[in-house]
Amino acid sequence: RKEVEQDPGPFNVPEGATVAFNCTYSNSASQSFFWYRQDCRKEPKLLMSVYSSGNEDGRFTAQLNRASQYISLLIRDSKLSDSATYLCVVGVMDTGRRALTFGSGTRLQVQP
């Protein structure tokens, strides 16, 4: 089982739509959570951190459910420029190693 699981998509949505991505992680000792965005053939870029209380950044809302080991990202009023792959990322402190584990990503295509 992968440490971080995401629905690969693609999610094809019209402009203005609301879309939600889900992610589950397997290690209950996970400490930190992020959503990254990766455009085709580019490097990943940090979109937002995810906090236990949930957090919002403009049109983007992230939620964390530690009991279910579940993370979500909601995008409201989708723009064409939101088309990208969204990576769910988890940080675990494990036997002295501290590094982020990346999901394989969910691809979003926003259509005019």
Next chain:
Amino acid sequence: EADIYQTPRYLVIGTGKKITLECSQTMGHDKMYWYQQDPGMELHLIHYSYGVNSTEKGDLSSESTVSRIRTEHFPLTLESARPSHTSQYLCASSENRDRGFYGYTFGSGTRLTVV
């Protein structure tokens, strides 16, 4: 304006050649990482470093080696390139934090093709 730089951006090289992928950051970060990513696939950690003279292997077994002689520089070397090494190599760095993590800043990557 990038604060973490990778060179070359693209590299096509013959089997058996020795190559070094460069990564430098100007942010003073102690922690640096190398990830490998095939097209459409997830990133896999291959090496990481928590500071000068500190290097460790990651989750994905790799024939590459790394060094960390200076804080800002974290090069990756393949002694003898093979077609199976064809991939994208991404370097990242992060701030220090006693607990938890800061997000990573990635370089723009090196797309390596071994023919």
